[in-house]
Amino acid sequence: DPDRKTEVVLLACGSFNPITNMHLRLFELAKDHLHETGKYKVIKGIISPVGDAYKKKGLISANHRVTMAKLATKNSDWVEVDDWESCQSEWLETLKVLRYHHQKLLSADVTNSVQDAVPITKLGRKRKQESNRHEPIKKKNQSPVVKSVPQVKLLCGSDMLESFGIPNLWKLEDITEIVEKHGLVCISRAGNNAQKFIYESDLLWRHKNNIHLVEEWITNDISSTKIRRALRRGQSIRYLVPDAVRAYIERQRLYGPESEDRNAGLVLAPLQKHAADPGAHGLHN
Amino acid sequence: VRMRSRIPVILLSCGSFNPTTNMHMRLFELARDHLHQTGQYQVIEGIMSPVSDKYGKKGLVSARHRVAMARLALETSDWIRVDPWESEQDTWTETVKVLRHHYEEALRAFQSQEFMRNKYPTGSSTADSLSCQQPVLPELKLLCGADFLQTFKTPNLWKEEDIKEIVEKFGLVCVSRAGSDPSQFIQESDLLSEFQHNIFLVREWIQNEISATQIRSALCRGLSVKYLIPDSVIAYIAQHNVYTAESERRNEGHLLQPLRPQNTPINPLRD
Numbered sequence: 001d002p003d004r005k006t007e008v009v010l011l012a013c014g015s016f017n018p019i020t021n022m023h024l025r026l027f028e029l030a031k032d033h034l035h036e037t038g039k040y041k042v043i044k045g046i047i048s049p050v051g052d053a054y055k056k057k058g059l060i061s062a063n064h065r066v067t068m069a070k071l072a073t074k075n076s077d078w079v080e081v082d083d084w085e086s087c088q089s090e091w092l093e094t095l096k097v098l099r100y101h102h103q104k105l106l107s108a109d110v111t112n113s114v115q116d117a118v119p120i121t122k123l124g125r126k127r128k129q130e131s132n133r134h135e136p137i138k139k140k141n142q143s144p145v146v147k148s149v150p151q152v153k154l155l156c157g158s159d160m161l162e163s164f165g166i167p168n169l170w171k172l173e174d175i176t177e178i179v180e181k182h183g184l185v186c187i188s189r190a191g192n193n194a195q196k197f198i199y200e201s202d203l204l205w206r207h208k209n210n211i212h213l214v215e216e217w218i219t220n221d222i223s224s225t226k227i228r229r230a231l232r233r234g235q236s237i238r239y240l241v242p243d244a245v246r247a248y249i250e251r252q253r254l255y256g257p258e259s260e261d262r263n264a265g266l267v268l269a270p271l272q273k274h275a276a277d278p279g280a281h282g283l284h285n
Numbered sequence: 286v287r288m289r290s291r292i293p294v295i296l297l298s299c300g301s302f303n304p305t306t307n308m309h310m311r312l313f314e315l316a317r318d319h320l321h322q323t324g325q326y327q328v329i330e331g332i333m334s335p336v337s338d339k340y341g342k343k344g345l346v347s348a349r350h351r352v353a354m355a356r357l358a359l360e361t362s363d364w365i366r367v368d369p370w371e372s373e374q375d376t377w378t379e380t381v382k383v384l385r386h387h388y389e390e391a392l393r394a395f396q397s398q399e400f401m402r403n404k405y406p407t408g409s410s411t412a413d414s415l416s417c418q419q420p421v422l423p424e425l426k427l428l429c430g431a432d433f434l435q436t437f438k439t440p441n442l443w444k445e446e447d448i449k450e451i452v453e454k455f456g457l458v459c460v461s462r463a464g465s466d467p468s469q470f471i472q473e474s475d476l477l478s479e480f481q482h483n484i485f486l487v488r489e490w491i492q493n494e495i496s497a498t499q500i501r502s503a504l505c506r507g508l509s510v511k512y513l514i515p516d517s518v519i520a521y522i523a524q525h526n527v528y529t530a531e532s533e534r535r536n537e538g539h540l541l542q543p544l545r546p547q548n549t550p551i552n553p554l555r556d
Contacts, residue, residue, distance in 0.1 A: 021307070021512040028509035075516055218499055218513065221492035230491070236314035239307040240491060242512075243361050 005041040007150035008034060010185060011101055013085070013094050014160075015056055015224065016049045016065050018249060019072045020241050022222040023047070027079050030155050030185040033214040043150070045079035046101060053091040054269050058228060058260045062086035064252065071244040091269035094154065095174040098182050102152045109150055153212075154178060158188035161211075162197055164204075164283045168274040172203075175283060179207040187214045201283050231255040291327035293423040294320055296458060297387055299371070299380050300433075301342055301497065302335040302351050304522065305358040306514045308495040309333070313365050316428050316458045319487040329423065331365035332387060339377040341542045344501060344533045348372035350525060357517040377542040380427070381447040384455050388425045395423055426485070427451055431461035434470060437477070442543055445476070452480035460487045462494065504528045 010030050016023060027045040034040040049065045050056075062083070069081040085097050161184065164175050178184065188194045194213050198204040204211060222240045230237050232255065237246055249255060267275075296316055302309060313331040320326040335351045336342075345351075348369070355367040371383050399420060434457070437443055451457065461467050467486060471477040477484065495513045503510050505528060510519060522528060 024512040028511050032508045076511075218496070219492045219494040220513075223491075226491045235318045238314050238362075239310045240493065 004148070005039060006148050007043045008040045009044045009046060009101065009105055009150065009152045010042060010155040011046045011048060011098060011152050012155040013048050013097055014050065014156075015054070015059055016047065016069050017056075017059055017224045018065065018227060018241060018245060018254070019047070019069045020222040020224055020227055021239075022220050024072060024076075024079070024242070025216070025220055026155055026157065026187045027076075029187050029214050029216055030212075031078075033212060034185065042078070045076070045155070047073065047079065047081045048085045048097055048101075049081070049083070051086045051088050051091055053089065055091075055263045055266045055272075056268060057263050057266075058225075059263060060254055060259050064248075064254055068245045068248055071248055072242045074244065075242075091273070093171070093174055093270070095177055098152055098154060098178060102182065105150050105152055151183060153183040153185050155185045156187070158186055158192050158194040158197075161186045161188075161194055164201075165197070168271050169268075170270070170283070171274065171277070172283065176203060179204060179210055183210040183212070185212045185214065187216050189219060190215050190217055203283065228255045228260060232257055232260065290421050292325060292421050293329045294326045295330045295332060295387070295391055295423055295425045296328060296428040297332045297334060297384060297425055298428040299334045299383055300336065301340070301345055302333060302355050303342075303345055303497050304351065304500060304514060304518055304527070305333070305355045306495040306497055306500060307512075308493050310358060310362070310365065311489070311493055312428055312430065312460045313362075315460050315487050315489055316485075317364075319485060320458065323485075326424075328364070331362075331428075333359065333365060333367045334371045334383055334387075335367065335369070337372045337374050337377055339375075339542055341377070341536050341539050343536045343539075344498075345536060346527055346532050350521075350527050354518045354521055354527075357521055358515045360517065379444070379447055379543070381450050384425060384427060384451065388455070391423050391425055395420075424456060426456040426458050428458045429460070431459055431465055431467045434459050434467050437474070442541075449476055449480075452477060452483055456483040456485070458485045458487060460489050462489050462492055501528050501533060505530055505533060 010027060012023065012026060014023070031042040031045070034042050047069045049062060049069055050059075052059065052062050066081060066083045066086055073079045073081055082101070084100060085092055164170050186194055198208055198211060198213075227237050227240060230240075231249065237249075241249075296313060298309065298312065300309070317328040317331070320328050333355050335348060335355055336345075338345065338348050352367055352369045352372055359365050359367055368387070370386060371378055402420070437448055459467055471481055471484060471486075500510050500514060504522065
């Protein structure tokens with residue numbers, strides 16, 4: 001029953017410095033996996049590059065990173081780029097980005113529901129005419145117009161999942177809300193530690209039904225770090241990133257030894273923010 | 286600083302290309318970068334040579350499709366091309382024969398260039414940048430993955446004299462992934478050790494092991510292969526319904542052509 005499926009939007013947060021074929025693959029793998037459960041319908045994928053205020057070493061300007069992500073998703077009919085996060089002047093917690101997109105999704109949904117609300121009235125009228133029947137009046141949630149609430153799930157690799165354990169990087173309350181209210185789709189290499197990591201955390205274990213682990217059988221280790229390294233050494237990155245991204249990097253002469261030194265010595269924004277905050281404690285108990 | 290002439294190199298990759306994946310094309314890029322960084326070579330061309338249907342491998346779809354897909358995949362490349370010669374032969378062709386054919390072609394092209402140069406001498410032209418005063422004969426090297434190298438020890442698959450000709454007269458550029466190291470395999474073979482100066486080992490640090498078998502399996506299951514093979518190849522496969530459960534059963538139970546009795550190399554030491 002297609003109406004019973006939960007609509008899902010996959011949200012990927014990260015540096016995308018630059019975006020690679022591996023990032024794009026995450027979306028495809030996640031969509032296939034969720035569809036195969038029979039319970040979900042993935043309606044959209046969102047790439048949300050982090051803002052410059054993140055202060056990660058080697059992070060080039062958000063303008064370039066957003067442009068490259070847009071070039072990369074030009075040929076996708078369901079994955080798009082959202083630059084809201086990258087436009088913020090301060091670094092934003094991932095949870096805030098999730099909440100933003102969830103709110104956006106709900107407002108869009110309400111608009112749609114309002115438009116679809118008219119048939120309910122018509123049905124209501126029809127039921128009144130048959131009120132002498134002894135059938136129970138059908139409840140609102142059986143009307144085909146009302147779907148279950150769409151969800152925004154955080155799409156990531158096992159490295160992000162495991163980063164939950166890095167002291168001061170994440171607030172415990174944020175991780176809780178992410179896995180409780182939204183959900184995670186985590187792609188990892190066969191034989192990885194993701195399951196073990198979940199097992200070792202009471203919090204993650206409690207919400208393991210909302211953490212979808214997807215195994216990637218085709219080893220695909222195209223990390224942005226390696227791409228930048230190859231570029232510094234004059235090596236080819238063809239077939240590792242979309243061709244339009246490769247061409248853009250070449251034209252704009254992005255990624256050299258100087259760009260890699262950006263933010264050197266600076267503290268990553270979340271670490272700086274949480275260092276003073278006693279609530280930001282580790283995940284494991 | 287005047288540079289010594291670099292030796293022009295053509296890279297030839299033989300395989301099923303069933304279908305062509307991003308990894309097949311990556312091999313060329315890695316090999317080219319590696320040879321350039323030795324300072325001794327200038328890679329002037331890459332050739333992808335899909336095997337003929339007569340190879341008899343399980344799941345091998347018609348050469349017509351495989352050549353078309355390779356062509357689409359290489360559309361954006363300015364130095365790699367697909368050559369259908371091998372796929373058009375009536376019988377399966379030993380790799381060494383494919384190497385010989387393409388070398389003869391390269392020589393012919395080189396000689397006609399030389400002829401033109403001598404007939405119409407010009408001052409200095411960009412075409413001469415490679416050749417300086419003494420034009421250097423191009424070399425043709427076989428590009429492969431480490432698994433290909435390992436097949437040298439499969440009984441009856443290769444003739445010893447063919448392996449020798451490949452490593453002696455032509456040369457191998459073997460790309461392997463970060464974890465594996467084929468140098469031990471080379472050390473364990475007298476033949477390969479003798480010609481190790483002509484075997485170039487390239488490490489692929491950015492793992493990208495997209496096997497065509499996995500691609501076909503994903504396609505049959507209705508799973509996405511986007512970003513693993515070019516979009517144009519995905520479209521072609523969909524349009525022509527290339528990979529199906531049926532195509533995967535082709536040649537099932539048949540012996541690979543090189544292993545068939547009439548092709549079995551006779552090894553006098555065996556008896």
